[in-house]
Amino acid sequence: MNNLYCNNFYYNKDVLTFAFDMNNTRFATVIHILTLLARSPGQWLSSDWIAGSIHINPVIVRKELGILQERGWVTSRKGKEGGSMLDVPSDQITLADIYQVVKNANILGKKNLDPNPKCPVGKDINDELDSLFLEMDRLIGTSLQQKTLQDFVKQFD
Amino acid sequence: MNNLYCNNFYYNKDVLTFAFDMNNTRFATVIHILTLLARSPGQWLSSDWIAGSIHINPVIVRKELGILQERGWVTSRKGKEGGSMLDVPSDQITLADIYQVVKNANILGKKNLDPNPKCPVGKDINDELDSLFLEMDRLIGTSLQQKTLQDFVKQFD
DNA sequence: TAATTTGTAACAACTTATATTACATTTATG
């Protein structure tokens, strides 16, 4: 080996995950919930019933509904005849908004945590990846911003 | 509940993951490997040395190098003074090509496996999500196609 | 022949996602 600038630096086992990720069904779950709510304006839909449509556990639905409440999109009501209802017109919610609610990772994946600072590539690669990941994220965001929940819901007529 | 079209269908525990995903560092790892190779044309770089720059285990590097060999981009040589070398000019490899090598999931995540076919939303939502996911994927692909490995490598001068 | 490197399998450790159980709290209604 003649390029020795990476010497005196060896990997260890302290490589941790960099960030949360998109390895989940949350986008699919949340847009499904919102679609059902949007199709039944003024009605209290129960988490059990919603869960039956998505085919997942009702507790997961209630967790997502909690996040949608915080976001100001949904009101829930406890007790008999309780449930959840959409508070915002579906043309006021874009798919970019939904993406932001569930997004917690980069489109192209995660970065390695500790590239070698003594290597010209390792030293700067995470900055370059940050820049690339951000560009891709903005591309998706701009496109999803053109699509509203109402557009999505209309497809099920 | 007055919308009963989802009755007689309850979730069970057979919900499996839909596909592999992007919950990993493979894009970052592979572009790091290719960048190092591109910066040392005609030299045999060992997996240990490459791993030292990325700060990961050399076995992971060798696994990725195997995939890059299959793709026709890299030649490796066993034995003393062995290593790996880039076979293709770096302006002939686009970031879209690299994305394809490591991609095995949708940008917006996974779909729920078994939405309720008795519900108008559940029945069609995976088709609609497929369509949306594909559109987002093409958007990213088109953008990454404009960027070559050479462009990326130049950033480290 | 010795040293070095790839190729690869097998397994371990760690992380995350989702499901499940349980129960307190709230609310409508007979």
Add this chain to the structure above:
DNA sequence: CATAAATGTAATATAAGTTGTTACAAATTA
């Protein structure tokens, strides 16, 4: 007022996926 039905939430279990690690055969150079 009692009952039924629903949310909110914590705690735990199950399952899957990612990365690290160990080990060693095979290849190659000097």
